[in-house]
Amino acid sequence: MGALLDNITARVAVVGRDHCFLYANREALAFYGLPPEQVMGQHLSKVLGDTAYAGYLPWAERLFSGESLRWQGWVEYPTHGRRFLQETMVPFASDGRDVQAIIVFGRDHTELKLREEELAEQIGQLQASEALKAAIVDHALAALISTDGEGRIVEFNPAAEAMFGRLRADVMGRLVSEVIMPERYRSAHEAGIRRMENGGAPRVLGKRMEMHALRADGSEFPIEMVLWRTTVGGTGYYTASLVDVTERHSAAQQIERQRDALRQSEKLSAMGSLLAGVAHELNNPLAIVMGRASLLEEKCDDPALLADVQRIREAAERCGRIVRTFLNMARSKPATRENVSLNDLTRAAAEMLNYSYRSHGVEMRLQLADELPSVKADGDQVGQIVLNLLVNAQQALAACEGERRVLVETGVEARRENREPRVWLRVSDNGPGVPAELRGKLFEPFFTTKPEGIGTGLGLAMSRSLARDHGGDLTLEPTSHHGGASFRLNLPISGEPVHESAPVPLQATDAALQTRVLVVDDESEITELMRDILEAAGYEVATAESGEVALALLETARFDAIVSDLRMPDMDGATLWREVDQHHPRLSRRMLFVTGDTLSPGAREFLRKARCAGLDKPFSKGDLLAAVAKLVE
8 A cells, every 4th residue: 555655646645633744655755855754753844834834723623523625725835935736635533533643635736827827817918908909999080890701891890880870780791892882893892802812912902092982871972991901810801991081072172162263363353453454544534525524514505415415424424433333343452431322332333234234134123222321331342242242143044044133122121129220232033043952051162053164152252251341241031032042231330240139148147047058179278268158147067178078977967058069089079969869869959069160061961960050160259158048048
């Protein structure tokens, strides 16, 4: 039996009731690193060390009472240092007597345990690395789409969901060509995938390409794409990084339109200078005609001859007014404000275009109010507005068949409380009118409904700007009695911008004190400005520097309205609106978006679809208070 115990690979030792070794086999002696004489009969503390002996003592009483124990763990030894052991301790008693000794069977699993821990650490690092990669993919601003060798989607990150309007769960396993590619690209894409999978040379990998992609609603939009191939476990995968370049394309088109408009403006400027010179030269002969006609009028006694002379003088005066009007518009001079007659400016513009109207078969009718008050304004600028409206009306009728009419009216607005009297002018035609989908764009710079080469898209935008500089406005009326377009110009008598009282009182009221507004903007100065304006009006205001912070505040507090920037990093206003609409639908109908990006088609389209109010930067105090008051009314 002793020979058997000495040759097994497990450690075997016997300990007596005095905690001294009675036996230790060869494996145990090798582990202790001591000869038999330094182990047999020696106390456990002397052989194992005080630390290991202290760990054994709590179990000794249980073992000698007849209980068997099994344990594993790390133990500190004086000869071998820290080791991981697995031991079974069995009490030994003969002939039913008390336990005389403890038999200890043990194995040293230190190397195995260390390897397990190393492997666990490597797995943990791998998991952390994978989690990091997943976090990068999930939070990437670019859309990332991965497919297998057959072109089936295996990854579709949140940016891709937002870009294409599709959920990840709905597209996994589907062919990427069917999900995001217009039909005209699909055959070429599938042929390229087959060629590369069969070992053919890649033609597009690593190259930056522009193409069109397909949203879930079927609309196409331009993207920039970079494609690369990755091999994992012998299997090839393709990943595409996609960026929506709609705004870039829009900006490029805008720049090109501006260049075209600039070239057109330069041509008009050169032509205007030439014609202004010709008109200036006409002043001398016109002065002679007018003067001589006046003298001749004084000398005429024949009533018939006098009537002829008067007609000559009136025609010459009319020519003089036309030349003066043209020269005033052609000259570059500082704006001046003086009392002018809107009726006189209208007549001058009408006289200037009278021949053009007649030659194009357009009837112009004037219905000008009697005793119209004078307006303190720059006559040249207001005359330019009237002229632009008359020119636009004539061009709108150019392609119309049948009778073509333009009606020009003036009048005085009924006096309103806290608002000074205003005069107005209306120019309406019986043409095709303005389509509903274009009415909101009509006053944008460089937007025009005219054929190429006819208009620059600046006339109405400039005219509205001039009207507002005078405290008035230029609008397209909802309907026209003549069936075409009707534009209305209104100007205050003083010619100064009118800051009308805002619908929300500036002093705090009980209603305002109960209204809580959340302001969201990544620009701290804008946030502070809006908070100061709203708090001064009695609102209770909280601010958030990002969409994420705003959503967190909405979970903890009640708000009656949200004022948010539309363009923000990380989470833009459109994404914030979708989150609010999903979790706080009542508030999604009380959101006001502040933006300086009003020329962006994407911004206009979002506000239209979300049915949210917009406020252009820069805005006045009254503009903000009026918009917020409308939200909470």
